[in-house]
Amino acid sequence: MQRSELLIVFEKMYLQENDTKEKITIRVQLVFSLILALVAVSSYMLRMLDFTESKPVALSILVLVLVFLLCLGLSGVLAVRAFWGNTFKQMPAASEIKNYCNALVQYNLEVEAIKDSLDDGTQEVDIKSELDGYLSDAFEECATHNADVNFKRSTMVHQSFKWLLTSLIPLAISATLFVGLDMDVSSPRKNYQVIDKYVGDQLGKIDSSLSAMTESLKKLEGTKMSDPNTKKPASEQDSKAEPSPGPAKDVPMQMKPKLPDRPSVRISLEDSSGNWAEVKHDSGQE
Template structure:
């Protein structure tokens, strides 16, 4: 019988491990459902079709409610269960040695009393095997009851998780069919990043301030040039009339006379070689 009890105990241990694996898988499924639901809620657009958006909100609420119930049952199946375990091997060895010592004490006691008052010796091996059989039977029975309870909780959690997929699928279909995503590239607007917008506004102000300062500097330079031009222009206008007046006050020179041609001269030669010239 101990062999049968041992197999039943090991079977319940495997059932316990399988249930733990199912619980972990359900936690993963719940996390995925919540992630998709949060995405739908986060990027849901209310500006274009608010009626459709409110329908999606109703489905989102249903999904969150069902996933919350599923997580509650799954948490109860995951924790709070107590399983019976076999005693430690050292404890069983101590129990066996205690029976051997008991037989020794019984022999000493029986030697000092009559047969009517004597105690019967026990078989330590049979007693230990019987104890192990009782322990295995009690542990296997208790663990089976606990596994049945956990299985029912896991089943409820799985049903709630499966039911939450129905409104999630409907919400996702409507979300995609009506293009309710605020970050969709087909929308004429995009999500506004406040930090980026603030940086752009600050950069625009700096560019405007620099351009304004450069414009003011250019205007000042032009004004300076005009002032300098106006300062030097009257001097030129004043000097020109003075030159004209000076030219008018100066007397005109006499007109030049054409020079006349020189007169011809007759030359006479004397005997001495001197020449006497006379002009006619």
């Protein structure tokens, strides 16, 4: 197989390993998302676990959740190792390859200039063949190294998925006990007495104030009833002193009320500048 053919093969392998690297990174990100979601579920169970309902069941759920977190921790460690700290080899920059090509051209010019004085058989190089050989060797080195790294990363991601699926077993059992036996302390089926200390203190103060006001009113009422000189209410005295109404007097004729004018309407027009102008209309006139 010629150098040009090997160059094409190694280049394709190099590009394939780069694609594999990105696919593995996406898989690792998926593992991280699942881990965060499962941690949120387990955190809710631990926070809302009711130890007063049934302590043996609550302790069983606690142990299962701890086993779940242990397996999930192993999965997270493997996922981090697959995501971080891996080194890949990349092809040299385009400017470096161009400089190498220019150096080969300069080498041929120097050999051409002094080829008559050289006795060791130094000859000009084939620039195309030399570049193909160089690129072929570079693609081969990068593709081989990246393939080894991707294989290790893929193995760690596979192990991470395995521990992630294993952690679902204790989580599923604990969730079944948590929901089936109603171990949620905030469950609406549980009738717990809710006591607000601040509201209770304020209600106590209001009750004390109302009691004091009631006692004051009772004392005041007793004082009025024991005093014989207590005056009757002014309404009763006025009712006795008020003379009987006489015949109705004629109400003087007042002027005929005048119907008020209707408010003028307003018209909003949009001028050419885009602003709104308001025009008031008087009664019957613009």
